Amino acid sequence: xxxxxxxxxxxxxxxxxxxxxxxxxxxxxxxxxxxxxxxxxxxxxxxxxxxxxxxxxxxxxxxxxxxxxxxxxxxxxxxxxxxxxxxxxxxxxxxxxxxxxxxxxxxxxxxxxxxxxxxxxxxxxxxxxxxxxxxxxxxxxxxxxxxxxxxxxxxxxxxxxxxxxxxxxxxxxxxxxxxxxxxxxxxxxxxxxxxxxxxxxxxxxxxxxxxxxxxxxxxxxxxxxxxxxxxxxxxxxxxxxxxxxxxxxxxxxxxxxxxxxxxxxxxxxxxxxxxxxxxxxxxxxxxxxxxxxxxxxxxxxxxxxxxxxxxxxxxxxxxxxxxxxxxxxxxxxxxxxxxxxxxxxxxxxxxxxxxxxxxxxxxxxxxxxxxxxxxxxxxxxxxxxxxxxxxxxxxxxxxxxxxxxxxxxxxxxxxxxxxxxxxxxxxxxxxxxxxxxxxxxxxxxxxxxxxxxxxxxxxxx
Amino acid sequence: xxxxxxxxxxxxxxxxxxxxxxxxxxxxxxxxxxxxxxxxxxxxxxxxxxxxxxxxxxxxxxxxxxxxxxxxxxxxxxxxxxxxxxxxxxxxxxxxxxxxxxxxxxxxxxxxxxxxxxxxxxxxxxxxxxxxx
Numbered sequence: 027x028x029x030x031x032x033x034x035x036x037x038x039x040x041x042x043x044x045x046x047x048x049x050x051x052x053x054x055x056x057x058x059x060x061x062x063x064x065x066x067x068x069x070x071x072x073x074x075x076x077x078x079x080x081x082x083x084x085x086x087x088x089x090x091x092x093x094x095x096x097x098x099x100x101x102x103x104x105x106x107x108x109x110x111x112x113x114x115x116x117x118x119x120x121x122x123x124x125x126x127x128x129x130x131x132x133x134x135x136x137x138x139x140x141x142x143x144x145x146x147x148x149x150x151x152x153x154x155x156x157x158x159x160x161x162x163x164x165x166x167x168x169x170x171x172x173x174x175x176x177x178x179x180x181x182x183x184x185x186x187x188x189x190x191x192x193x194x195x196x197x198x199x200x201x202x203x204x205x206x207x208x209x210x211x212x213x214x215x216x217x218x219x220x221x222x223x224x225x226x227x228x229x230x231x232x233x234x235x236x237x238x239x240x241x242x243x244x245x246x247x248x249x250x251x252x253x254x255x256x257x258x259x260x261x262x263x264x265x266x267x268x269x270x271x272x273x274x275x276x277x278x279x280x281x282x283x284x285x286x287x288x289x290x291x292x293x294x295x296x297x298x299x300x301x302x303x304x305x306x307x308x309x310x311x312x313x314x315x316x317x318x319x320x321x322x323x324x325x326x327x328x329x330x331x332x333x334x335x336x337x338x339x340x341x342x343x344x345x346x347x348x349x350x351x352x353x354x355x356x357x358x359x360x361x362x363x364x365x366x367x368x369x370x371x372x373x374x375x376x377x378x379x380x381x382x383x384x385x386x387x388x389x390x391x392x393x394x395x396x397x398x399x400x401x402x403x404x405x406x407x408x409x410x411x412x413x414x415x416x417x418x419x420x421x422x423x424x425x426x427x428x429x430x431x432x433x434x435x436x437x438x439x440x441x442x443x444x445x446x447x448x449x450x451x452x453x454x455x456x457x458x459x460x461x462x463x464x465x466x467x468x469x470x471x472x473x474x475x476x477x478x479x480x481x482x483x484x485x486x487x
Numbered sequence: 488x489x490x491x492x493x494x495x496x497x498x499x500x501x502x503x504x505x506x507x508x509x510x511x512x513x514x515x516x517x518x519x520x521x522x523x524x525x526x527x528x529x530x531x532x533x534x535x536x537x538x539x540x541x542x543x544x545x546x547x548x549x550x551x552x553x554x555x556x557x558x559x560x561x562x563x564x565x566x567x568x569x570x571x572x573x574x575x576x577x578x579x580x581x582x583x584x585x586x587x588x589x590x591x592x593x594x595x596x597x598x599x600x601x602x603x604x605x606x607x608x609x610x611x612x613x614x615x616x617x618x619x620x
Contacts, residue, residue, distance in 0.1 A: 140492025169514075345518045377518050382526075384617030394518050411612050422612050487516045 050357040065136045065467040068188035069145070070112070072195070073137075078216035079278060080195075083274050084206040085283075090168040090175035091202055092159055099168045100466055102256035103272040103283060104156055104176060107211065107219040110135065119219055119430035120152035121275040122354075125156035128223035142181035143188070145197060153178045161349055162364040166321030167254040169487070170349070174256070175202045208271055218277035227275040229299040229308055235322035235357045236462075236471070242312055245289030249320075251468045253483065255358070269383070270465035279314075282477055289315065324478040326460055334419040337470050337484075338380050338412065344485035345379035345390070346470075351439050354448045354480045361435040363393065371395025374419040376439075383409050388424065391443060393436065407429050407432055418475050420446065420458030527554065534614055539600050541593070548592045556585040556618070582619065 054327070056064075073080070088101040107119045116135045120126040133151035138144050147153045158164040164173040177199025183208070184196050197206040200281040218225065238249040247262045252270050260269045272283035278298055285292040297314045308320040337346075351363030366373045372395060379390040392408030409424040423440045432440065442448060446456040457475040464471060464483075474480040512520070521563045531553040532539075541549060559581055567574035590598050606613035607618070 050535050229490065345515050345522070347514055347518060375514060375518065379518065379522060381561075381564070385557040385562035386615040387560075388614070390522060394521060396517070396521075409614070413611075424612055424614060486514060 042058060051302060062139050065188050066139060066143060069137045069143055069182060069191075070110075070114075072188060072191050073110040073145075074112050076110070076210045078211040078213050079219070080208045081211050081215065081276070082106040082108055082206055082208045084176055084199075084204050085272070086175040086202065086204045088175065089202065090166070090172040092171050092173075095171075096226050097168045097172055099166070099175070100257065100270075100448075102156070102174050102254065103274050104174070105224065105275050106152065107215075107224070107277075108208075109216075116147070116151075118152050119223050120155070121224040122152055122155045124228055124231060126152045126155065126382075127225075127227045127275075138180070140179075140200070142183075144200060145182065147178045151178075162359065162362075164267065165254065165350070165358050167483075167485075174254070175204060177202050177204045177206075214278060222277060224275050226280050226296075226299050229301045230275075230280060230296075230320070231356060232301050233259045233306070233308060233320065233322045235324060236473045236481050237323035237326060237478055238320050239323050239327060240310075240312070240320050241318050242288040242291045242293055244315055245291070246327065247286075247288045247293075248323070249324045250462060252470070253464050253469050255353075260284075260288075261326075262288060263327050265328055266330055268463065268465040282296055284322070322478070325475070326462060329417060330459070330463055332417065332457075333398075333463055333470075334414055334417050337461045338414075338419065341378060341380040341484075344486050345377050345382070347375040347377055347394075347486065348482055348484055349375055350443050350482075351376060351435070352448075352480045352482045354442070360480075361434060361438045363439065366393050366435060368393075368395045368398065371398035376482075378410075380412065387404045387411075389421075391421065391423065407436070410443065415458055418446075418458040419461055419472070420456055422456070442474060442480055445476065446474050446478040448474055449477075450478070508616075530555075531557075535600060535618055537604070537615075539593075539597050541597065545592055545597075549589070552585065552592065553618075557583070560617070578620070585618070597607075601604050 046221060082105070084106070085105045086102045086104075089096050089098055108116050109118070110116045114134050114136060115132060117130045119128070131152050133147060133149045136146045136148050138146055153176070156164050156166065156176040157178055159171045159173055161168075161170060162170075166172060166174040168174070171187045179200040180197035181200055182191075182195065183198040183205075184191060193210040195208040198204075199206070222228075225372065236250055239246055240249065245262060247260055250259045251257075251262075252259050257270055257272045260271060261267065269286050271286055273350075274281040274283065280296045282294055285294045287293075291312060294313050296310045296312060296318075298309070298311045299320075302309060302311045302319075306322060310318050310320055312318050339470070349364055350359035351361045352359075354360035363376055364373060370418045374394045374396045377390060377392060377394045382388075382390040389410045389412050390408060391410040407423050407425065411422045411424060413420045421443045423444050444456060445452045446458045447453065453476055459477075460473040460475050462471040462473055463469075466485075468487075469483060469485045471481045471483050522574060530546065532541055532549045533554055536549065559579075563574055563577055563581065586602075589601070593601065604615055605619045606616050610616060
């Protein structure tokens, strides 16, 4: 019995010692939760103490994750100008699109302790646009349910105490592990952002043509949009080498993520971009020094031999797909094909399937809807007759026999397919389309040969 | 006991391999399957017999004949990519066989209307070209 009491008291002593609130995590007598709160407050103070705001550049790693599924795609760079205040509000600009580049967006943020101290943009903002799982919003090429692989919750990644953070802060996205670098803006930079926003983005996109040419110290190079429009594909005259570079837009410059050798120049940036409204060109200084002009072009600088034929042949057994419709005069998916509806069906993709119709005579060129068994003789079209003219692909849309009329957005789309132009005056016969191979494998752009103001991107996925 | 563990291991591996084989089809495969399914179920009479009244019984027979013809033509076109010229060589026979079978389904009046709808050689956007050329 005595032993039982001894064990009983011993157990009570052990249990009580386990309940001791004294913590070994206290440092200098300050409990952990207090220290965390102090650190978070310091992080916030660092953000709000930048009197002229921050320039934030976010780099994705070419993957996008949602619901545990990760997809691969092109890398991208997004730039922001942000001004944080002490009331957990942040105003920002972004180079996501023309509107975001010039109109400030006010939203809220939090600094929270998760596994690491984390900056969270907690209401929908420009930061969320490239994250949006709806490709109709993000314009991302990763497919439905996936953004560009950007983040809106970022851990502070400098591995130094908050108080020791300097004028540059590194962040890492919690979901997609995108990396972001925040650099304190100068007063002059703040003035430029307040006046012109991301001026380099809006200036560069004033040239609406697909092909843009730049003379770099006597050697001309061509810029076309990379897949998804967040990078440049660069080619020089007489060469079929395509160099893809990510671009960081600033108030006045476009900075390449790696130098591109053009003739004797290593082109790292296009600086001091100025729009010449009369000429429809842009003056610039390459690498800040070499004066040059960016001019529009309506034909490729260095057409790839037989590219249209090879594109056609490659599609014979493997249909070409795209989710968004034509980019027209600066507007992505100008006719909202992603929003196309058909009773009982869900829009899946616009499909170009060469040789699919009438035993190989014609091509299917039609929206594809899952949930209904009516393709490609859906609506009053969806069938195209293709021919080649001087290595351009010429299409004629045919009446497929279905009495259901096409919706207006499809009529507008088919008009571009028919005419090879985005608007009148039309040319007869149609000049068709330039087919342009992109730096991403298995991806081609189809560009209106009549004006180069419209294009659509085809891939097998 | 060893046998039980062995059998359990086999079952686990088998179930995982079965799961792996059920990977979802690519988007292009979904589209191809949809096209094939649709082409097999299309009412070709509305495309290739425009303005010719056909009964429901005739429609089913005509659609079957046209589908067979187009499938044979697809195979011939594929062959022609490997052996250029073979299409021109074999197309007349293919068409004549089709015409003979169609004549067994349509009345003489319907058949004459069909033959009269033959497009001109250069009429590349007329869908009927796929039957006659």
